[in-house]
Amino acid sequence: MISVAEALATILAGARPVAAEMIGLAQGGGRVLAEDLAARVSHPPVPVSAMDGYALRAADLAGLPAALAVIGQSAAGAPFAGVVGPGQAARIFTGAALPAGADAVVMQEDTERQGDSVLIKVAVPPGKFVRPTGLDFKTGDVLLPAGTVLDGRAIGLAAAMNIPWLSVKRRPRIAVLSTGDEIAMPGDPLGPAQILGSNGPGLAAFIQGEGAEAIHLGVARDSRESLDAMIGAAAGCDLLVTTGGASVGDYDLVKDALSQAGLSLGFYTVAMRPGKPLMFGDLKGVPVLGLPGNPVSVMVCAVLLVRPMIRAMLGLESKTETLAARLGRDLPANDVRQDYMRAALNRQDDGSLVATPFTVQDSAVLSGMVRADCLVVRPPFAPAATAGEVVEIVRL
Numbered sequence: 001m002i003s004v005a006e007a008l009a010t011i012l013a014g015a016r017p018v019a020a021e022m023i024g025l026a027q028g029g030g031r032v033l034a035e036d037l038a039a040r041v042s043h044p045p046v047p048v049s050a051m052d053g054y055a056l057r058a059a060d061l062a063g064l065p066a067a068l069a070v071i072g073q074s075a076a077g078a079p080f081a082g083v084v085g086p087g088q089a090a091r092i093f094t095g096a097a098l099p100a101g102a103d104a105v106v107m108q109e110d111t112e113r114q115g116d117s118v119l120i121k122v123a124v125p126p127g128k129f130v131r132p133t134g135l136d137f138k139t140g141d142v143l144l145p146a147g148t149v150l151d152g153r154a155i156g157l158a159a160a161m162n163i164p165w166l167s168v169k170r171r172p173r174i175a176v177l178s179t180g181d182e183i184a185m186p187g188d189p190l191g192p193a194q195i196l197g198s199n200g201p202g203l204a205a206f207i208q209g210e211g212a213e214a215i216h217l218g219v220a221r222d223s224r225e226s227l228d229a230m231i232g233a234a235a236g237c238d239l240l241v242t243t244g245g246a247s248v249g250d251y252d253l254v255k256d257a258l259s260q261a262g263l264s265l266g267f268y269t270v271a272m273r274p275g276k277p278l279m280f281g282d283l284k285g286v287p288v289l290g291l292p293g294n295p296v297s298v299m300v301c302a303v304l305l306v307r308p309m310i311r312a313m314l315g316l317e318s319k320t321e322t323l324a325a326r327l328g329r330d331l332p333a334n335d336v337r338q339d340y341m342r343a344a345l346n347r348q349d350d351g352s353l354v355a356t357p358f359t360v361q362d363s364a365v366l367s368g369m370v371r372a373d374c375l376v377v378r379p380p381f382a383p384a385a386t387a388g389e390v391v392e393i394v395r396l
């Protein structure tokens, strides 16, 4: 059995970075930029008003109120072509270009319109309520560097930068293979001892959420024929994740089937709970992560191993973030396996976090994994701990 840190290092060493592809801007949400994005325009392109009001020359407001002749109007998209001279003003609206000659804007609320003139009741300095050219950004500014994960803010900014196409990292293609004679899929007719397969759908959703593409190969039966046929379908993927059939029972055939198919084994069994019968290797250029069948083991391994692997393939920081929290209850001493205990997380009045591991930690209890806010990390051979002690947690 190797340590979790060794297992992770081996897995990450097997992650190959994916290449780039071009997509339309509208498809960019959640994708990772492969190249720096530089603005192709300045924003705003010309000085514009930040308010509805009057564009004028600040120097005309030495004596108040000041009566100015209104000589035209500038609306967003329909600028005033004339020049605002001394003693003159132009009606202006938010986002409209500041007319030549004007150097400030007075808000409508501080004015009184009187036919063809306007009475200005407040003085403003030059530049007031004027957004200068390039206030937001200028042509050539690199605003979104390579490696940015594009969220709504970034997509909006790219649009404002006049970027219709994006070079992004290709989504890693991850094949998911569930195994087991007992597995039926939701909606299937159920035999007497069958259970519903949660690992495939759960893993696929997790993988999609991490910015990769999940390819569900289906459920292999506990036979070499079925396994051999389905393993072959993973050729060309960036990673194959199997679930189940990883332990030492008579029907745990996944490792043998993969070995026969040409797997070069990296490791088998990791000192972690859940997730001990974990396997990693290389199948003719496709990294293979063999997870145990227990649904909680699968989800914990997804968080701790599959996520970093996907992030490494996308060129993103792969280290799992941990936080400090106080224990909400006493815990016994730990054994040789690093424990990831499902726990509730609450914030105390003083702002500190308290993590309370559930009393049932069975790796078959998926509802507990879903109820959990975090995993409490217990290192191998950690001594008994009392409530209030500081522990490391991984938020879910």
Ligand SMILES: Nc1nc2c(c(=O)[nH]1)N[C@H]1C(S)=C(S)[C@@H](COP(=O)(O)OP(=O)(O)OC[C@H]3O[C@@H](n4cnc5c(N)ncnc54)[C@H](O)[C@@H]3O)O[C@H]1N2
Residues within 6 Å of the ligand: 178, 179, 180, 182, 183, 195, 196, 197, 198, 199, 200, 243, 244, 245, 246, 247, 248, 249, 252, 274, 275, 276, 277, 291, 292, 293, 294, 295, 297, 363, 364
């Ligand atoms: N003698 C030993 N027995 C076991 C050991 C051991 O060290 N010695 N390790 C235990 C641990 S820890 C784990 S974890 C399990 C892992 O076993 P397998 O990977 O072989 O998993 P299976 O036996 O195929 O399944 C375990 C459990 O999970 C259910 N399962 C499987 N696939 C799915 C699925 N797609 N969706 C939902 N549930 C699934 C399956 O029905 C079993 O109940 O081994 C222990 N035994």
Ligand code: MOO
Residues within 6 Å of the ligand: 272, 273, 274, 275, 276, 277, 292, 294, 297, 363
């Ligand atoms: O390692 Mo198993 O995943 O403890 O249940």
